[in-house]
Amino acid sequence: MKTNNTYLTGLLSLTLVAILSLNGCGKKAEEKKAGPMAANITVARAETHAMQIVEQAVGEIDSQSAPLVSAEVAGRVEKVLVDAGDAVKAGQMLALIDTRDYSAGLQSSQADAKRLEALIASQQRVVARDRDLIKKNFVSPAKLDDSESQLVALQEQLASAKAQSDRAGANLSRTRVSAPVSGRVDSRMVSAGDYVGAGKAMFQIATSDKLRVRLPFPESAATRVKPGLPVTLSTPTAPDNTLQGKVQEVRPMVGTSNRAFEVIIELANPGGWKPGASVNGSVVIEEHPSAVVVPEVAVVLRPAGKVVYVVENGKALQRLVTTGVVQNGMVEIVSGLKTGETVAVDGSGFLTDKAAVMVQAKEGPKK
Numbered sequence: 001m002k003t004n005n006t007y008l009t010g011l012l013s014l015t016l017v018a019i020l021s022l023n024g025c026g027k028k029a030e031e032k033k034a035g036p037m038a039a040n041i042t043v044a045r046a047e048t049h050a051m052q053i054v055e056q057a058v059g060e061i062d063s064q065s066a067p068l069v070s071a072e073v074a075g076r077v078e079k080v081l082v083d084a085g086d087a088v089k090a091g092q093m094l095a096l097i098d099t100r101d102y103s104a105g106l107q108s109s110q111a112d113a114k115r116l117e118a119l120i121a122s123q124q125r126v127v128a129r130d131r132d133l134i135k136k137n138f139v140s141p142a143k144l145d146d147s148e149s150q151l152v153a154l155q156e157q158l159a160s161a162k163a164q165s166d167r168a169g170a171n172l173s174r175t176r177v178s179a180p181v182s183g184r185v186d187s188r189m190v191s192a193g194d195y196v197g198a199g200k201a202m203f204q205i206a207t208s209d210k211l212r213v214r215l216p217f218p219e220s221a222a223t224r225v226k227p228g229l230p231v232t233l234s235t236p237t238a239p240d241n242t243l244q245g246k247v248q249e250v251r252p253m254v255g256t257s258n259r260a261f262e263v264i265i266e267l268a269n270p271g272g273w274k275p276g277a278s279v280n281g282s283v284v285i286e287e288h289p290s291a292v293v294v295p296e297v298a299v300v301l302r303p304a305g306k307v308v309y310v311v312e313n314g315k316a317l318q319r320l321v322t323t324g325v326v327q328n329g330m331v332e333i334v335s336g337l338k339t340g341e342t343v344a345v346d347g348s349g350f351l352t353d354k355a356a357v358m359v360q361a362k363e364g365p366k367k
Helices: 002-034 100-135 141-174
Strands: 039-041 043-045 047-063 068-070 075-080 093-097 176-178 183-188 201-206 210-217 230-234 243-246 249-252 261-268 278-295 300-302 305-312 315-320 322-327 330-335 342-344 355-359
Touching: 047 261, 047 322, 047 330, 093 201, 100 141, 141 176, 210 278, 230 261, 243 261, 261 278, 278 322, 305 355
Parallel strands: 039 355
Antiparallel strands: 043 342, 047 210, 047 278, 068 201, 075 093, 093 176, 183 201, 210 261, 230 243, 230 278, 249 261, 278 330, 300 305, 305 315, 305 342, 315 355, 322 330
């Protein structure tokens, strides 16, 4: 009886050991089957977009037409009717120069002309009488010649007096300094009471219908920026109005020691653009209309070079790529990737080739 009990106890022990061994083997098999945990990532598809290589600069808006208004006659400035910054219309009076000397000159020349007209009328009667008398031999031919010569001299004096009167009238009108074009007074160089000589600059008028944009660039961009290249322009005075133009001219900047240059763009004012305001310009050096692009963070630097991780069947496959233009958070893939392929974005920096991945939905902006 004791032998039977001992036998049963041994059998139970062996059975228990076998069960425990089987459980341990099962767990090891499951652990081996499960492997490392999948990495959580977000993904994006490679897309086709136009990418541009640009050179950017901050410049200034000028007027294409900024005439300098100068005094046409000498005199003391009696009135100044506008100031810098004022809008003016073509023909509007800007200032008045003292008219007294010019009024007196006009009156004198007009009086001289009237006097000569009276003398000519009298001399014409003398000539007519002498011509009648010479037919009757009452006067000599020399007397008639003298009368006619006096008439011609008086007529020449009248022509001179009339020319002088016209000049005096023109000079009187020039005492009214007027705007030659519509625009804005960019600068005022005189005040009431100043004496100005003929040719003295008094005002500068900046027109705003046609604009000239100047963009300064460093010497390093000189080989890339050329006439004819497209330019995108914006200004703080009209933030909602972006303009497209072309480089008209590339000029060296006078007086600089670093060989910088400036780009000139001429265009019509769409409204709201003001001469003197700053302007942001982007010159498009090169354009790739059908570039394959992915988010910039999808490109990871590895010992082999720049790579992206293409996601296929739950695996991240390392792909060596060549990159190009970087713009607005996107990078151009010149080679190594095709449009439509899915690449890892967030979490790509922690991946290795053929790593298991789990795609997570990207969180939208929090409300």
